[in-house]
Amino acid sequence: MRELVYYVAVSLDGFIAGPEGQFDAFLVEGDHMDAGIDRFPDAIPTRIAEVLGIDQGTGPFDTVLMGANTYEVGLPDVTSPYRHLEQFVLTHRSYPPAEGVTFTDRDPVELVRELKAADGKDIWLCGGGTLASELIGEIDRLVLKRQPLLFGAGIPVFAAGTYDPALFRRVSNRDFESGVSMTEYVRA
Structure with a gap:
């Protein structure tokens, strides 16, 4: 069965982007x-x-x-950032059609369950924190690229919400000379 993998860079204080959505401080x-x-x-x-x-x-x-904020990072120049993948932008916002991109306001959990049941490779949850929180019960694997910086505020890796505690088990960790640590967890 396909897995939903949340692979994302995160600051030491738990943010995937700064207060203005900036992520250019990541190494x-x-x-x-x-x-x-x-x-x-x-x-x-x-x-x-x-x-x-x-x-x-x-x-x-x-x-x-x-999510919409993650998608909008490349706009207006890049309307199909991952042309080599099937792309879904989960949003209530309206966008002009983009080649290879499906814009949908469907229930994210329902969509992920449908995708997991289909044949194929794993599904990458690219961002953001709000979408990750909505999908916390469906995330099978977390791969966190912990960056050696602090934002102080911004978009958290998981938005505040009311979800049940979820236990994950660390399966690997690798520290790099750059100061980045890549840690992988699977749902326990």
């Missing part, structure tokens, strides 16, 4: 980058992967889910 150079690309080449935007010559066919994902 994008260093030894952690090669490890991330080796493991998750399909989590690189298509245009960037093409320029860098990254083979995205070897990755674990064939589908990506994101």
Whole structure:
């Protein structure tokens, strides 16, 4: 069965973006980058992967889910950021059609359960924190790229909500010279 994998960069104080939605303080150079690309080449935007010559066919994902704020990062220039994946933007906002992108206001849990029941590779939950909170009961695997910085405020890895406690078991941890730690958890 397919897994829903929340693979995301996070600050030491638990934010995936700063107070204005900024994420440019995250380290994008260093030894952690090669490890991330080796493991998750399909989590690189298509245009960037093409320029860098990254083979995205070897990755674990064939589908990506994101909320509106995550999708809007590339707008107006990039309307289909992960052309190599089936893309779903879960939103109540209205957008012009974009090639390879499905905009939907469906119940995220219902959509994920439907996707998990279908054949295919794993499903990447790209962001953001509100969507992650709505899907907490469906997340099978967390891969957190803990960055050595503090935002002080911003978008949390999981938005505040009323959900049942969820226990995860750490299956791996790797520390890099860059100061980034990549820790992977599976649902216990």
